[in-house]
Amino acid sequence: MHPDPQSPAQRIVADLRDDIAAGRLPAGAKLPSVRDLAERYDVSRSTASKALILLRNEGLVVTRHGSGAYVREAYPIRRLGPDRYARHRWEQTSVEAFTTGVPGSDSTRQQGHQTQDVSLVAADEPVSAALGVEVGSSVYERARVMTRDGIPTHTMTSYYLPAHVEGTPLVDSSPGIAGPGGGFRVLADRGLPPHEITEDIQARMPTAEEALLLDLPSGEPVVEVRRVTRTADGQVVEYACGVHAASRFVWSYTYAIPD
Amino acid sequence: MHPDPQSPAQRIVADLRDDIAAGRLPAGAKLPSVRDLAERYDVSRSTASKALILLRNEGLVVTRHGSGAYVREAYPIRRLGPDRYARHRWEQTSVEAFTTGVPGSDSTRQQGHQTQDVSLVAADEPVSAALGVEVGSSVYERARVMTRDGIPTHTMTSYYLPAHVEGTPLVDSSPGIAGPGGGFRVLADRGLPPHEITEDIQARMPTAEEALLLDLPSGEPVVEVRRVTRTADGQVVEYACGVHAASRFVWSYTYAIPD
DNA sequence: TAGTGGTCTAGACCACTTC
DNA sequence: AAGTGGTCTAGACCACTAA
Numbered sequence: 391m392h393p394d395p396q397s398p399a400q401r402i403v404a405d406l407r408d409d410i411a412a413g414r415l416p417a418g419a420k421l422p423s424v425r426d427l428a429e430r431y432d433v434s435r436s437t438a439s440k441a442l443i444l445l446r447n448e449g450l451v452v453t454r455h456g457s458g459a460y461v462r463e464a465y466p467i468r469r470l471g472p473d474r475y476a477r478h479r480w481e482q483t484s485v486e487a488f489t490t491g492v493p494g495s496d497s498t499r500q501q502g503h504q505t506q507d508v509s510l511v512a513a514d515e516p517v518s519a520a521l522g523v524e525v526g527s528s529v530y531e532r533a534r535v536m537t538r539d540g541i542p543t544h545t546m547t548s549y550y551l552p553a554h555v556e557g558t559p560l561v562d563s564s565p566g567i568a569g570p571g572g573g574f575r576v577l578a579d580r581g582l583p584p585h586e587i588t589e590d591i592q593a594r595m596p597t598a599e600e601a602l603l604l605d606l607p608s609g610e611p612v613v614e615v616r617r618v619t620r621t622a623d624g625q626v627v628e629y630a631c632g633v634h635a636a637s638r639f640v641w642s643y644t645y646a647i648p649d
Numbered sequence: 650m651h652p653d654p655q656s657p658a659q660r661i662v663a664d665l666r667d668d669i670a671a672g673r674l675p676a677g678a679k680l681p682s683v684r685d686l687a688e689r690y691d692v693s694r695s696t697a698s699k700a701l702i703l704l705r706n707e708g709l710v711v712t713r714h715g716s717g718a719y720v721r722e723a724y725p726i727r728r729l730g731p732d733r734y735a736r737h738r739w740e741q742t743s744v745e746a747f748t749t750g751v752p753g754s755d756s757t758r759q760q761g762h763q764t765q766d767v768s769l770v771a772a773d774e775p776v777s778a779a780l781g782v783e784v785g786s787s788v789y790e791r792a793r794v795m796t797r798d799g800i801p802t803h804t805m806t807s808y809y810l811p812a813h814v815e816g817t818p819l820v821d822s823s824p825g826i827a828g829p830g831g832g833f834r835v836l837a838d839r840g841l842p843p844h845e846i847t848e849d850i851q852a853r854m855p856t857a858e859e860a861l862l863l864d865l866p867s868g869e870p871v872v873e874v875r876r877v878t879r880t881a882d883g884q885v886v887e888y889a890c891g892v893h894a895a896s897r898f899v900w901s902y903t904y905a906i907p908d
Numbered sequence: 909t910a911g912t913g914g915t916c917t918a919g920a921c922c923a924c925t926t927c
Numbered sequence: 928a929a930g931t932g933g934t935c936t937a938g939a940c941c942a943c944t945a946a
Contacts, residue, residue, distance in 0.1 A: 397915065407857070423931065434917045439932070447706060447868075449854045456924030456931050467851075476907045588903040592726075593852035593872050593895035595708040598666070609706075611870035611895065613852050636852035636870065643902045644847040647833075648735045656934065682912065693936045698913070715912050715943030 398433045402441035410450055410461055421451065421459040447609035449637070462607070468543075471642040475587060480571025481578065507533045508561050510552070517549045520618050520629035528552060530561050532573070535603065542604045544634035548573055554582055554627055574619075577627050585622040591615055591641055596633070604635050611636040657692045661700035669709055669720055680710065680718040706868040708896070721866070727802075730901045734846060739830025740837065766792045767820050769811070776808045779877050779888035787811060789820050791832070794862065801863045803893035807832055813841060813886055833878075836886050844881040850874055850900055855892070863894050870895040 396404065409415040422430070427438035442459050445451040453459045511531045518525045532548040550573075555561050560576045574584045596604070596612045606612070612633050619628040655663065668674040681689070686697035701718050704710040712718045770790045777784045791807040809832075814820050819835040833843045855863070855871045865871070871892050878887040 399915075424933095425931085434919090436918085436934095437916060439934095440915085442932080447854070448856075453932060454925080455933070457926075458931060469849075472904050472907050478908060584906055586903065586905050588901065590728075591850060591900040591902075592898070593870050595706070595868055595870060597707075609854055611852050611854060639851070641850040641900075642847065643850075643904070644845065645731050645902070645904065646845050647843055648731050649737060658934075683914095684912085693938090695915095695937085696935060698915095699934085701913080712913060713944080714914070716945075717912060 398431060399437050399441045399444065402427055402431055402433075402438060403444050406441070406445060407448075407450065415461050417461050417463045419461045421461070423458060443608075446607070449607070449609045452607050465638050467640055468638060469640050469642050471644075472587070475571075475574070475584075480575040504534045504536045509533075513549070516616070516631070517629055520616075521549060521551055521626055523551070530555055532560065538638075542635075543638050544632050545600075545603065546630060546632040548628055548630040550628055554580060573628060577619075582621050582625065582627045584619045584627060586620045586624075588618045588620075589615055589641075590617075593636060600633055604633070606635055613639065613641075615641075657690060658696050658699045658703065661686055661690055661692075661697065662703050665700070665704060666707075666709065674720050676720050676722045678720045680720070682717060702867075705866070708866070708868045711866050724897050726899055727897060728899050728901050730903075731846070734830075734833070734843075739834040763793045763795045768792075772808070775875070775890070776888055779875075780808060780810055780885055782810070789814055791819065797897075801894075802897050803891050804859075804862065805889060805891040807887055807889040809887055813839060832887060836878075841880050841884065841886045843878045843886060845879045845883075847877045847879075848874055848900075849876075852895060859892055863892070865894055872898065872900075874900075 406415070406421065415421065421442070424435055424438045424442065427433075427441065428435045431438065442451060442453060445459075446453055450462055451459050452462050509531055510528050513521065513523055513525060513527045513529045515525055517529060518527060521529060523529065530550045530552060532550070534546045534548075535542055536544050536546060550560070555576065558576045558580065560573060577584055591613060593611050593613050596606055596610070600606070600612060601608075601610075604612070613636050615632045615634065617628070617630040617632070618626055619630070620626050665674070665680065674680065680701070683694055683697045683701065686692075686700065687694045690697065701710060701712060704718075705712055709721055710718050711721050768790055769787050772780065772782055772784060772786045772788045774784055776788060777786060780788060782788065789809040789811060791809070793805045793807075794801055795803050795805060809819070814835065817835045817839065819832060836843055850872060852870050852872050855865055855869070859865070859871060860867075860869075863871070872895050874889075874891045874893065876887070876889040876891070877885055878889070879885050
């Protein structure tokens with residue numbers, strides 16, 4: 391027979407979960423301290439602490455060392471659809487508008503920010519497969535970390551064939567091209583206008599580096615997006631891979647049912 | 650000054666992570682036991698155990714109670730694209746082919762299985778918003794749990810307007826309609842052929858019930874897919890919400906860059 | 909039966925936050 | 928200085944697995 395239907399830690403977790411779900415502990419509210427819980431439930435402090443860790447791993451709670459445990463606030467969620475690549479966002483604008491250090495020209499992007507790091511690297515397997523070159527070939531890598539309200543939200547690393555971007559501001563100038571449309575604009579200028587995109591979407595737990603880089607709360611998954619961009623005649627002009635904090639994004643696609 | 654750049658548990662985690670990444674511990678390999686680790690690193694058993702829990706939460710390791718800890722095997726990943734809804738998969742077939750208990754008629758679906766549970770429920774907020782009815786209205790709910798090789802992979806719960814499906818085998822017959830195309834076929838038969846789909850994709854940690862239902866290893870995220878299906882004239886004929894074990898799926902979409 | 913992971917205790921100490 | 932979460936210990940006990 392099962393002697394214990396629920397362990398002490400699980401009882402605490404269940405109770406707090408209910409309190410959160412019922413709104414008795416609204417978003418941002420402070421949870422009882424570890425020492426409080428230990429006394430109330432007559433368990434050791436380790437057990438009470440474990441309960442908080444479990445709630446944290448579920449994404450329901452964030453802990454602030456030295457301060458307390460709090461019901462996690464819901465972030466505003468950004469909806470990502472094909473529109474974010476729309477031609478009008480990059481076609482009619484000057485390349486200079488994409489340059490870092492020229493802020494405010496597009497107020498819709500006001501809160502966004504990004505760092506950038508362009509270098510020539512050897513293509514690994516996924517990159518070479520997407521761009522159609524041999525493993526180890528030299529390709530341009532453009533690594534970015536996107537920030538929103540001072541908090542990193544996702545990374546996006548693009549790869550280009552040197553023949554496509556050599557001599558463009560994308561890889562030559564510093565501080566370089568900023569904004570999501572900058573790369574597309576440069577490709578279009580080189581006679582390689584992007585036409586079609588394939589996006590692969592997959593979720594997983596972050597690596598240790600990603601958790602650090604994106605400042606992820608423990609228990610937050612990431613969504614990896616791999617994007618292949620082609621011209622109208624099917625030529626691949628960009629491969630990009632991004633890692634997104636899962637709680638901040640929804641991807642949305644609308645399409646006709648195929649035959 | 651920081652006295653400890655790395656805690657004992659983190660040292661163990663880092664070492665094992667390296668062993669896994671380097672292939673010294675290949676997929677399926679058994680890790681050293683908690684007692685082994687405790688002795689080797691001269692730490693308490695609790696600390697060694699914690700290291701395994703951290704690796705499990707990263708999705709790198711699975712533990713089998715009483716047996717040991719093992720490097721997690723990579724599942725075969727299923728690629729989900731618009732093709733899975735293709736017309737030819739449901740239009741030309743007889744409704745009977747979708748009925749549970751008539752296996753093997755479509756060998757490509759041989760390994761798949763599903764349970765089904767149809768009932769009339771009150772629409773909650775997301776359902777009513779999608780179907781365009783008031784909260785609390787009666788709608789048909791068709792809840793399914795999909796299985797692959799005996800292991801549950803995802804749930805899929807569809808909602809229909811009673812006026813659309815009343816009197817059809819979708820809600821009347823038992824065991825009822827099976828297979829992904831069954832619902833579309835029935836709607837088409839009623840003069841409401843599905844034409845367009847909008848899918849919203851979001852990742853998060855599972856709830857306690859989901860982890861149980863889908864038999865998820867600790868640290869496995871889920872992907873929630875919400876689907877709205879419309880006819881050619883824009884009428885919504887189905888709202889569906891699925892929860893998928895993240896490690897078993899990739900979603901793939903190809904589209905032309907919009908203006 | 910021997911070995912395994914899982915949970916818990918009681919207490920120590922540390923690092924951080926808040927006042 | 929007081930209160931907080933985080934980590935660790937040494938040991939106990941339980942539940943499960945495998946031979």
